Amino acid sequence: MGELTVFLVLLALGYGAGTLAEKHHYRSINKREEQLLHLPAVTIKKLDLDETQIERAVMVVGSVVISVDYFKRLLADLRNIFGGAVKSYESLLDRARREAILRMKEKAHGAAMIVNVRIETSSIGKRAFKGKLGSVEVIAYGTAISMKSS
Secondary structure, eight states, X not given: OHHHHHXXXXXHHHHHHHHHHHHHHHHHHHHHHHHTTTSOBOOOSOOXXXXXXXXXXXXXXXXXXEEOOHHHHHHHHHHHHHOSOOHHHHHHHHHHHXXXXXXXXXXXXXXXXXXXXXXXXXXXXXXXXXTSOOEEEEEEEEEEEEEOOO
């Protein structure tokens, strides 16, 4: 009985620590998104700008690798038994995409906009966890456009 209690306490502590870390990351993301709201990152087919006004166009990249914690994996395994949406992985991917876009924007110093934004995802470390997701990598990239001063 004592071993089960220790296991449940450790399970609750791990889950609580993971939840707190996730909430802290979301707060950081929200704060940085507010600071970078002035810099649009868009995907467009045709850029209607006077090319003589463009001072600089440079590729910017932001990437992030986020690990799946044991408790998210456990919840996902349970969800796979019963079926349905795996919310724990959805929040992981949401955080990873938003973080990659923020890192891309942070590298676009002095740009007026980022165009032709693309986002790529991949899983890392499946073999270490017997075919289960180990970590997720998200890369966001685009062209940062800086305009000449009038």
